[in-house]
Amino acid sequence: MPSIYIIHENQEWTRHLTNRLEELKLPYEEWHLHEGLIDLTAEPPVGVFYNRMSASSHTRGHRYAPEMAGGVLDWLEQHNRTIVNGSKALSFEISKIRQYTALTKAGIKTPATVAATGRENIIEAAKRLGKTPFITKHNRAGKGLGVQLFQSIEALESYLNSPAFMEPIDGITLIQEYIQSPESTITRAEFIGGQFFYAVNVDTSTGFELCPADACQINDLYCPTSEEAVEKPQFDMIEDFHHPIISQYEAFLKEAQIDVAGIEFIRDASGTIYTYDINTNTNYHSEAESRAGKYGMLELAKYLGKQLG
Structure with a gap:
């Protein structure tokens, strides 16, 4: 069977x-x-x-x-x-480099990024980026691994030479311009079967680890399931979200042969959208879904059932 x-x-x-x-x-x-x-x-x-x-x-x-x-x-x-x-x-x-090159080729704007292996080259990457503040992140990541905000190259050097430095699993560190959101929020758009399902606003005021899964450990500093982390809901579904970027994402996912994904983007003070993450192992935040009456895993199960049928 x-x-x-x-x-x-x-x-x-x-x-x-x-x-x-x-x-x-x-x-x-x-x-x-x-x-x-x-x-x-x-x-x-x-x-x-x-x-x-x-x-x-x-x-x-x-x-x-x-x-x-x-x-x-x-x-x-x-x-x-x-x-x-x-x-x-x-x-x-497993590769943000692959994400950014493909997104840029598709005409979707991403933050300026320089990739490097080796501590000296990470510092050189920050110099080449030429923007402050900036962030580091892991090329092969998930859960916001390696994301740190730096105000200067000197601060980066101190971090790299400290026990706090986390070596990426594939050895590749990304140096990326920091996009400041006036509301300290990012938006995550969810797609099932290549089609847009819903979007959520995510409060980033307490940090960058934005895993929406209920199984995030409560001792993760910025875990969205921690009741003590923030006073307002960290994940909040947007009612009737419409934006031209959605059709761009749907076209991109079709070309990339990605059926199920969560795509994250941020707006700067001028309203410019920067896309910075494609998560093909997408999870959904149960409290946000319960408030809105939309359920990603239920929709996904129905989609898989149709494929089986």
Whole structure:
């Protein structure tokens, strides 16, 4: 019997989806790829394969899960299986450089960015950027890993030479211009089946770690599920959001072969939009959804069911 196969490495981020699949009485199986094997002499089962592999898997001790997922997706594509977020989507998930080059090619504005490996080159990257303040971030990240705000190159040097410096898992640090939002908010647009579903405003006044999943650890300094972190809701759905950027995103996702994604952008004081993150392992904030009566995992489960049918 054909089933929905969920490729992932984090049970906490997947259970909300499996709950919805059970609610809709859809058959499914989880492929947790922290460990596993690929028999290249065998054919994969028949069904729909949904890739939820995360760039931040190494923070949960699953260092090689994305590489294993890449192999599995290649195998599935060899056999022409139906895949939601295939190997091309995974390549965007694990590389912000790939995101920014593709977005720029599509005519979508991104913040000025310089990539570097090695501490001396990170400092040189900041000098080449020539803008202050600026931020650092990891090329292969997720959960806002490595995001730090600096007012000067001297502050960056002190950070790089301190125990606080976090080496990126792929060795690549990005130096990026800091876009100041007058309201200290960013917007995250969610897409399912390549189509816009909803947008949320996210309060960034307490920091940059903006993982919307309910499973974020409460001891994460800027976790959105921490009741003590902010007085107002950190995630708030925008009613009837309309903007020309949405049609640009939909066209981009079609070209990039990304079916399910959350795309984050920020507006500066002049209203200019800068797009800075594509998350193909998208999660949804349950409190914001409950207030608005829209549910991403339910919509996603229905979409997977249609693909299976």
